[in-house]
Amino acid sequence: GAVVSQHPSWVICKSGTSVKIECRSLDFQATTMFWYRQFPKQSLMLMATSNEGSKATYEQGVEKDKFLINHASLTLSTLTVTSAHPEDSSFYICSAERTGGAGGYTFGSGTRLTVV
Amino acid sequence: AQSVTQLGSHVSVSEGALVLLRCNYSSSVPPYLFWYVQYPNQGLQLLLKYTTGATLVKGINGFEAEFKKSETSFHLTKPSAHMSDAAEYFCAVSEGDDKIIFGKGTRLHILP
Numbered sequence: 001g002a003v004v005s006q007h008p009s010w011v012i013c014k015s016g017t018s019v020k021i022e023c024r025s026l027d028f029q030a031t032t033m034f035w036y037r038q039f040p041k042q043s044l045m046l047m048a049t050s051n052e053g054s055k056a057t058y059e060q061g062v063e064k065d066k067f068l069i070n071h072a073s074l075t076l077s078t079l080t081v082t083s084a085h086p087e088d089s090s091f092y093i094c095s096a097e098r099t100g101g102a103g104g105y106t107f108g109s110g111t112r113l114t115v116v
Numbered sequence: 117a118q119s120v121t122q123l124g125s126h127v128s129v130s131e132g133a134l135v136l137l138r139c140n141y142s143s144s145v146p147p148y149l150f151w152y153v154q155y156p157n158q159g160l161q162l163l164l165k166y167t168t169g170a171t172l173v174k175g176i177n178g179f180e181a182e183f184k185k186s187e188t189s190f191h192l193t194k195p196s197a198h199m200s201d202a203a204e205y206f207c208a209v210s211e212g213d214d215k216i217i218f219g220k221g222t223r224l225h226i227l228p
Contacts, residue, residue, distance in 0.1 A: 038210070091215050105204055
Protein backbone atom coordinates (compact mmCIF):
# COMPACT_ATOMS: atom_id res chain seq x y z
CA GLY A 1 0.00 0.00 0.00
CA ALA A 2 0.83 3.72 0.02
CA VAL A 3 2.11 4.05 -3.53
CA VAL A 4 2.81 7.33 -5.27
CA SER A 5 3.04 7.25 -9.04
CA GLN A 6 5.06 10.01 -10.64
CA HIS A 7 4.89 10.45 -14.38
CA PRO A 8 6.77 10.75 -16.62
CA SER A 9 9.93 9.20 -15.25
CA TRP A 10 11.95 11.14 -17.78
CA VAL A 11 11.24 13.81 -20.36
CA ILE A 12 13.23 15.77 -22.90
CA CYS A 13 11.81 19.03 -24.14
CA LYS A 14 12.88 22.00 -26.19
CA SER A 15 13.66 25.37 -24.67
CA GLY A 16 10.60 27.53 -24.42
CA THR A 17 8.11 24.72 -24.14
CA SER A 18 6.19 23.65 -21.05
CA VAL A 19 6.30 20.30 -19.33
CA LYS A 20 3.79 18.83 -16.90
CA ILE A 21 4.77 16.32 -14.23
CA GLU A 22 2.09 14.35 -12.41
CA CYS A 23 2.20 12.99 -8.90
CA ARG A 24 -0.62 10.62 -8.09
CA SER A 25 -1.38 8.76 -4.88
CA LEU A 26 -2.76 5.40 -5.97
CA ASP A 27 -4.28 3.94 -2.83
CA PHE A 28 -4.61 6.77 -0.36
CA GLN A 29 -5.73 10.34 -0.17
CA ALA A 30 -3.10 13.02 0.04
CA THR A 31 -4.22 16.37 1.32
CA THR A 32 -0.67 17.63 1.16
CA MET A 33 2.01 16.98 -1.44
CA PHE A 34 5.54 18.28 -1.62
CA TRP A 35 7.61 19.03 -4.69
CA TYR A 36 11.39 18.84 -4.54
CA ARG A 37 14.26 19.38 -6.88
CA GLN A 38 17.52 17.48 -6.71
CA PHE A 39 20.84 18.81 -7.93
CA PRO A 40 23.85 16.52 -8.33
CA LYS A 41 25.64 15.77 -5.07
CA GLN A 42 23.50 18.20 -3.12
CA SER A 43 20.67 17.81 -0.69
CA LEU A 44 17.11 17.91 -1.87
CA MET A 45 15.57 21.33 -2.30
CA LEU A 46 11.96 21.85 -1.32
CA MET A 47 10.24 23.84 -4.02
CA ALA A 48 6.68 24.06 -2.77
CA THR A 49 3.98 22.53 -0.65
CA SER A 50 0.64 21.93 -2.28
CA ASN A 51 -2.61 21.46 -0.45
CA GLU A 52 -5.70 20.10 -2.13
CA GLY A 53 -8.05 22.85 -3.21
CA SER A 54 -5.80 25.77 -2.31
CA LYS A 55 -2.83 27.62 -3.70
CA ALA A 56 0.59 26.11 -3.28
CA THR A 57 3.07 27.57 -0.83
CA TYR A 58 6.37 28.24 -2.55
CA GLU A 59 9.76 28.33 -0.90
CA GLN A 60 11.79 31.47 -1.10
CA GLY A 61 13.54 31.84 -4.42
CA VAL A 62 11.20 29.52 -6.34
CA GLU A 63 9.34 31.30 -9.13
CA LYS A 64 5.68 30.46 -8.78
CA ASP A 65 4.90 31.69 -12.29
CA LYS A 66 7.49 29.36 -13.72
CA PHE A 67 6.72 26.30 -11.64
CA LEU A 68 2.95 26.03 -11.63
CA ILE A 69 1.54 23.64 -9.09
CA ASN A 70 -2.03 22.41 -9.11
CA HIS A 71 -3.55 20.10 -6.52
CA ALA A 72 -7.07 19.73 -7.79
CA SER A 73 -7.95 16.46 -6.11
CA LEU A 74 -6.97 14.40 -3.10
CA THR A 75 -4.98 12.04 -5.30
CA LEU A 76 -3.31 14.24 -7.88
CA SER A 77 -0.88 17.14 -7.87
CA THR A 78 0.84 18.45 -10.97
CA LEU A 79 3.95 20.53 -11.49
CA THR A 80 4.20 22.41 -14.77
CA VAL A 81 7.53 23.87 -15.75
CA THR A 82 6.62 26.74 -18.04
CA SER A 83 8.88 28.14 -20.75
CA ALA A 84 11.56 25.67 -19.79
CA HIS A 85 15.24 26.57 -20.11
CA PRO A 86 18.30 24.33 -19.91
CA GLU A 87 18.94 25.46 -16.33
CA ASP A 88 15.62 23.88 -15.39
CA SER A 89 17.06 20.49 -16.25
CA SER A 90 17.01 18.50 -13.06
CA PHE A 91 15.49 15.61 -11.17
CA TYR A 92 12.12 16.48 -9.70
CA ILE A 93 10.50 14.33 -7.05
CA CYS A 94 7.22 14.56 -5.20
CA SER A 95 6.05 13.16 -1.93
CA ALA A 96 2.56 12.78 -0.55
CA GLU A 97 1.44 12.93 3.01
CA ARG A 98 -0.76 9.97 3.89
CA THR A 99 -3.82 11.37 5.59
CA GLY A 100 -5.53 9.41 8.33
CA GLY A 101 -4.40 6.12 9.77
CA ALA A 102 -0.72 5.95 10.54
CA GLY A 103 0.08 9.03 8.46
CA GLY A 104 3.58 9.46 7.08
CA TYR A 105 4.96 10.28 3.69
CA THR A 106 5.52 8.40 0.45
CA PHE A 107 7.83 9.47 -2.35
CA GLY A 108 7.29 9.23 -6.06
CA SER A 109 10.04 7.73 -8.18
CA GLY A 110 11.05 11.06 -9.62
CA THR A 111 11.20 12.71 -13.04
CA ARG A 112 14.38 13.51 -14.90
CA LEU A 113 13.77 16.65 -16.98
CA THR A 114 16.23 17.55 -19.71
CA VAL A 115 15.72 20.82 -21.57
CA VAL A 116 17.60 21.12 -24.84
CA ALA B 117 20.55 0.09 -10.00
CA GLN B 118 20.22 1.94 -6.77
CA SER B 119 17.91 0.91 -3.98
CA VAL B 120 17.38 1.69 -0.32
CA THR B 121 15.90 -0.48 2.38
CA GLN B 122 14.90 0.89 5.73
CA LEU B 123 14.24 -1.82 8.28
CA GLY B 124 11.20 -1.12 10.40
CA SER B 125 8.47 1.23 9.33
CA HIS B 126 7.95 2.15 13.00
CA VAL B 127 10.51 2.29 15.79
CA SER B 128 9.75 3.16 19.40
CA VAL B 129 12.35 4.16 21.96
CA SER B 130 12.12 5.60 25.43
CA GLU B 131 13.17 9.17 26.05
CA GLY B 132 16.87 9.17 26.86
CA ALA B 133 17.50 5.85 25.16
CA LEU B 134 19.64 5.15 22.11
CA VAL B 135 18.07 5.74 18.75
CA LEU B 136 19.07 3.36 15.94
CA LEU B 137 17.42 3.57 12.53
CA ARG B 138 18.65 1.09 9.98
CA CYS B 139 19.36 1.73 6.33
CA ASN B 140 20.89 -0.58 3.75
CA TYR B 141 21.54 0.42 0.19
CA SER B 142 22.66 -0.97 -3.11
CA SER B 143 24.60 1.00 -5.65
CA SER B 144 26.79 0.14 -8.61
CA VAL B 145 29.15 3.02 -7.88
CA PRO B 146 30.37 4.69 -4.67
CA PRO B 147 27.20 6.14 -3.25
CA TYR B 148 26.17 9.45 -1.84
CA LEU B 149 24.02 8.74 1.19
CA PHE B 150 21.58 10.97 2.99
CA TRP B 151 19.35 10.97 6.03
CA TYR B 152 16.39 13.31 6.07
CA VAL B 153 13.77 14.02 8.72
CA GLN B 154 10.23 15.09 8.11
CA TYR B 155 7.89 16.55 10.69
CA PRO B 156 4.14 16.76 10.09
CA ASN B 157 3.12 19.41 7.61
CA GLN B 158 6.72 20.29 6.81
CA GLY B 159 9.12 19.47 4.01
CA LEU B 160 12.18 17.32 4.40
CA GLN B 161 15.13 18.54 6.39
CA LEU B 162 18.61 17.22 5.79
CA LEU B 163 20.09 15.59 8.87
CA LEU B 164 23.40 14.54 7.39
CA LYS B 165 25.04 13.24 4.26
CA TYR B 166 27.98 11.10 3.27
CA THR B 167 29.85 11.87 0.09
CA THR B 168 33.49 10.86 0.48
CA GLY B 169 36.08 10.80 3.23
CA ALA B 170 35.35 10.09 6.85
CA THR B 171 32.86 7.29 7.20
CA LEU B 172 31.36 8.58 10.45
CA VAL B 173 29.21 11.55 9.62
CA LYS B 174 27.84 13.92 12.21
CA GLY B 175 24.65 15.79 11.56
CA ILE B 176 22.27 18.17 13.21
CA ASN B 177 20.39 17.58 16.45
CA GLY B 178 22.96 15.11 17.75
CA PHE B 179 22.45 12.52 15.02
CA GLU B 180 25.24 10.66 13.31
CA ALA B 181 25.56 7.86 10.80
CA GLU B 182 28.34 5.55 9.77
CA PHE B 183 28.98 4.43 6.22
CA LYS B 184 29.98 0.78 6.20
CA LYS B 185 30.85 -0.31 2.70
CA SER B 186 31.31 -3.96 3.60
CA GLU B 187 27.81 -4.07 5.05
CA THR B 188 26.29 -1.65 2.53
CA SER B 189 24.77 0.13 5.48
CA PHE B 190 24.28 3.70 6.65
CA HIS B 191 22.52 3.41 9.99
CA LEU B 192 21.44 6.53 11.85
CA THR B 193 22.05 6.84 15.58
CA LYS B 194 21.57 9.28 18.41
CA PRO B 195 22.80 8.51 21.93
CA SER B 196 19.84 9.94 23.80
CA ALA B 197 16.38 10.40 22.36
CA HIS B 198 14.33 13.51 22.97
CA MET B 199 10.61 13.88 22.59
CA SER B 200 11.26 16.38 19.81
CA ASP B 201 12.91 13.62 17.75
CA ALA B 202 9.54 12.04 17.03
CA ALA B 203 9.18 12.30 13.26
CA GLU B 204 9.58 10.30 10.08
CA TYR B 205 13.10 9.59 8.89
CA PHE B 206 14.17 8.82 5.35
CA CYS B 207 17.38 7.32 4.08
CA ALA B 208 18.30 8.11 0.49
CA VAL B 209 21.00 7.18 -2.00
CA SER B 210 22.37 8.93 -5.03
CA GLU B 211 25.10 7.91 -7.44
CA GLY B 212 26.41 11.44 -7.78
CA ASP B 213 24.08 12.60 -10.48
CA ASP B 214 20.79 14.28 -9.72
CA LYS B 215 18.73 11.12 -9.32
CA ILE B 216 17.93 10.19 -5.76
CA ILE B 217 16.16 7.14 -4.38
CA PHE B 218 14.39 7.22 -1.05
CA GLY B 219 13.62 4.45 1.36
CA LYS B 220 10.07 3.97 2.56
CA GLY B 221 10.74 5.82 5.78
CA THR B 222 10.79 4.95 9.46
CA ARG B 223 8.46 6.59 11.91
CA LEU B 224 10.25 7.22 15.20
CA HIS B 225 8.10 7.26 18.32
CA ILE B 226 9.50 8.51 21.60
CA LEU B 227 8.00 7.04 24.75
CA PRO B 228 7.98 9.19 27.89
